Amino acid sequence: MNRTRIAAVIRRHWLVLWRSPHRWFEIAFWPVMDVVLWGSLGLFVAQENEASRAGVPYLLAGLVLFWTLTSVQMTGSVSVMEETWTRNLLNVLTTSVKPFEYILGVSVFGLAKLALTLGSLTVTTIFLFGFDMSAIGWSVIPIVTLLILNGWAVAFVVIGLILRFGQSAEILTWGLNYVVLAISGVFFPVEALPPGLRDFAQFLPTTHAFAAARAVLDGDGVPWRRLGLSTIGTAGALAVSVWFGARMLGVFRSRGFVTRYS
């Protein structure tokens, strides 16, 4: 592992972000619009029914945590797509940068971008709805960590699919997050899902991470069992996604798919 090469990957993507104003939408526009949408919806429902007032923190905490996963996932996937869009993939592949170093660089860059995204989300939820995510306390740290790891796992799968199927797989960069959004119980307990999906959701590590966040919000203490289940599931998801990404890189090299981007 060469730190200079990893630093160069981070700098490469930082420069892309810095020079592309539209990329700042992922940090400061879409997340903020989501907060306005879901926060306002929560307040409206609460006005109609006083018992629903507790739903507002559920919505906003779920949203912040959902963007945690989404941000790292999209940064990872879009960074690789950026190389294909600009036909720079062959330039990168013919340097001494190893795939592991590239992914590590992109992941570190993703954490920096996540810090900016969480910053804009926190400021917005505090000023618009008086909700401070940090009030949850230290127990948010393992939940956020688990969601970051799950974001990387989804990113590795998407990168693998892009390597295998080309740019037609790009739609999954955005689409897979909404699978998580719909069936992981981001805003509500998965018991509210239709029966088949409810059972399936129990196998997703993200389900237990979001459920843990709600338990903490309810003042039930740290739900260690939920965190344990999520940790086991996350470890499995990461292992499978890394294997899948490496396998697709092998197929990419074997079938000469690099010529799609040169």
Next chain:
Amino acid sequence: MTVGPYITGQPSQERKRKGLSSRPRSGHNRDIVSLDVDARGLVKVFKGAVAVDHLDLAVAAGSRVGLLGPNGAGKTTTLLMLLGVIAPDAGTIEVAGQQLPHGRSRAMEKVGFVAGYLPLPENLTVREALSLFAGFAGLRRPGPVVEQAIEAFGLTDLADQRNQELSSGQRTLVSITKAVLHRPVLLVLDEPTASLDPDIAIRVRQALLDLHGRDGTTLLVTSHNMREVEKLCERVILMSRGKIVADGTPAAIATQFAVDDLEGAFLAVAAELRGGPAR
């Protein structure tokens, strides 16, 4: 094929500095020189079509080799296999003393790649792009290296321009510069002067010859410009249907095909591929 001038080339002081001086190689009839490329029995098949067919390719250190052939001959596939970007179906590859695929990263520390058809990263200035690629090559403090390269390749006036603002010729020069920042022992060039005006192509060619003369950098070039190859390369390998059909100096190849020059040999191979007589 008789031993050509590429076999007898002596390693330069620069190569000795990099620890790449000649070393004996056993079990091989080319054991009198060090090789920057030693590929044996390469095979690549795409969906049933044979792109490269049991190809043996040895490129001596410090030589200038042209890889020619009609479209679909397997040139680019061969180059991409040598760079570790495409995996061969069979065969072994050793580049800059490293066995691929396991030694790919270490090999690429000593290899540069330029493709005339590839753009440079958009929205970056020339200086930023060079600095990035120096980082990709693992150079810890790229600043002085980049400034030296900018000066050496006459890019001072372009250094703060963004890549998309450059002309084709300027972009090719920058591409060559980014490929040699880490002073590679082997420079692989795929169509380096494609779509360039003749005067710019001459400048690019001269830059490559200067680089070869100064550092003893091995050049492995594909091109459709036969005159360019004749001037740039001392050895030419002619490919067709994934196989080597001729290998020698440009003059020797012309003699082999009973034509006046390399272009005649190329046309003969292309005609044979189409199943008709040479024009």
